[in-house]
Amino acid sequence: METIKMNNKPLICALDxxxxxxxxxxxxxxxxxxxxxxxxKVLNQGLRQGSIVDIGKTTDAIRRAKREAExxxxxxxxxxxxxxxxxxxxSFDSDGMVAVADKEVSQLDVDNVLKTAQAVVLPEDREIxxxxxxxxxxxxxxxxxxxxxxxxxxxxxxxxxxTGVRTAFPNMMKCVESAGxxxxxxxxxxxxxxxxxxxxxxxxxxxxxxxIGGGTSNWIIYLKNKVVATGAVPVGGIxxxxxxxxxxxxxxxxxxxxxxxxxxxxxAAAELEEQIDVPDVGGRGLRTVQKRNxxxxxxxxxxxxxxxxxxxIENSGFKDQLGAGLVLTGGASQLTGLVDYATYNFETPxxxxxxxxxxxxxxxxxxxxxxxxxxxxxxxxxxxxxxxxQRRVNKSSSSSSSxxxxxxxxxxxxxxxxxx
Ligand SMILES: Nc1ncnc2c1ncn2[C@@H]1O[C@H](COP(=O)(O)OP(=O)(O)OP(=O)(O)O)[C@@H](O)[C@H]1O
Ligand SMILES: [Mg+2]
Numbered sequence: 001m002e003t004i005k006m007n008n009k010p011l012i013c014a015l016d017x018x019x020x021x022x023x024x025x026x027x028x029x030x031x032x033x034x035x036x037x038x039x040x041k042v043l044n045q046g047l048r049q050g051s052i053v054d055i056g057k058t059t060d061a062i063r064r065a066k067r068e069a070e071x072x073x074x075x076x077x078x079x080x081x082x083x084x085x086x087x088x089x090x091s092f093d094s095d096g097m098v099a100v101a102d103k104e105v106s107q108l109d110v111d112n113v114l115k116t117a118q119a120v121v122l123p124e125d126r127e128i129x130x131x132x133x134x135x136x137x138x139x140x141x142x143x144x145x146x147x148x149x150x151x152x153x154x155x156x157x158x159x160x161x162x163t164g165v166r167t168a169f170p171n172m173m174k175c176v177e178s179a180g181x182x183x184x185x186x187x188x189x190x191x192x193x194x195x196x197x198x199x200x201x202x203x204x205x206x207x208x209x210x211x212i213g214g215g216t217s218n219w220i221i222y223l224k225n226k227v228v229a230t231g232a233v234p235v236g237g238i239x240x241x242x243x244x245x246x247x248x249x250x251x252x253x254x255x256x257x258x259x260x261x262x263x264x265x266x267x268a269a270a271e272l273e274e275q276i277d278v279p280d281v282g283g284r285g286l287r288t289v290q291k292r293n294x295x296x297x298x299x300x301x302x303x304x305x306x307x308x309x310x311x312x313i314e315n316s317g318f319k320d321q322l323g324a325g326l327v328l329t330g331g332a333s334q335l336t337g338l339v340d341y342a343t344y345n346f347e348t349p350x351x352x353x354x355x356x357x358x359x360x361x362x363x364x365x366x367x368x369x370x371x372x373x374x375x376x377x378x379x380x381x382x383x384x385x386x387x388x389x390q391r392r393v394n395k396s397s398s399s400s401s402s403x404x405x406x407x408x409x410x411x412x413x414x415x416x417x418x419x420x
Pocket of ligand 2: 017018019189213214330372
């Protein structure tokens with residue numbers, strides 16, 4: 001068995017627990033950015049539509065992914081930024097107000113006004129996960145991004161609050177901890193994906209990112225560079241696989257492979273004569289089927305999936321304000337022809353979004369199913385100031401502290417709220 005090397009460079013570990021797979025990205029942080037040094041991907045059957053349905057299977061998948069990521073990176077992992085999502089996330093706007101303590105706005109005033117914005121009556125079973133400031137207002141002057149250092153007496157804020165079901169987090173935490181990792185922070189899946197996939201112009205103009213995963217399609221809307229709405233629809237790549245399995249009378253694992261290798265949303269694009277081999281259920285033999293038949297199964301499912309997503313976005317009331325349209329990411333967005341199909345059928349600009357990062361390993365990180373993982377890394381890295389990373393690198397190289405110690409104060413200076 002390979003042994004884990006000791007190395008004191010600061011580490012970031014992103015753990016994406018999805019309905020079809022658990023993936024881990026391990027990165028080393030430096031003052032110039034982060035570099036991915038290890039990856040892992042393990043199938044997961046412990047989640048349905050983003051929620052845990054089997055603690056044992058989820059824990060086992062995380063444990064195996066952790067081991068795989070440790071072998072791949074040569075580093076011991078002890079804590080992770082963890083994605084969460086699914087149908088039970090709710091988000092809404094809130095506001096708060098405080099009197100500035102001493103004429104000039106301090107970080108403490110900002111923290112206090114953000115606290116007042118969280119003083120909302122929530123159902124017993126809900127808790128706040130993210131507080132995303134939309135603007136600060138100082139003595140009536142609105143649209144302020146960061147009021148620290150400005151003179152004034154009355155500080156107000158508008159925020160977008162993201163809430164989850166209270167019991168979901170201890171269950172997720174139990175799986176992660178039983179697998180040998182501590183949860184550094186939970187981050188909303190589509191928020192993480194949006195960090196690495198969307199550009200500044202899109203967020204300013206108005207855009208909706210849709211992360212089409214295995215069991216759910218999670219979306220998030222930005223207007224004027226701020227998060228204004230989120231949502232989720234219970235459809236994803238698994239539905240396509242099930243349709244193919246039933247329609248072509250083949251086992252789910254064969255349907256999955258056929259979908260990825262031959263699936264196409266536009267039957268007209270499939271060569272009329274093109275044939276594909278389809279194994280019978282139970283391994284009794286192979287049949288040949290026209291590729292066009294497969295596309296005729298895939299196409300209506302694509303139509304329905306996109307319609308459900310767009311209807312949900314429409315219900316948010318922001319659909320008409322999406323100047324930059326939709327950006328699709330997540331594993332199932334890679335279905336051949338999906339973007340063309342969506343562009344053709346729905347009157348809105350649509351593009352594919354995927355991460356593009358370099359790594360220290362012989363592996364490209366550019367797949368749309370890794371958007372969430374890369375976004376988790378970027379979110380984690382954004383919390384370290386340049387000096388903090390530099391300080392940690394210097395300290396690490398001049399001390400013989402353990403890997404465990406090197407994590408201890410990692411992120412000590414991070415700013416509590418995104419964008420501040
Ligand atoms: N090239 C491809 N063509 C079509 N579908 C694909 C392709 N690659 C992956 N998929 C599908 O993407 C889905 C997995 O996507 P992803 O890894 O984003 O989901 P997840 O994070 O596990 O699930 P969720 O986010 O819903 O909890 C699977 O259903 C898989 O079949
Ligand atoms: Mg996912």
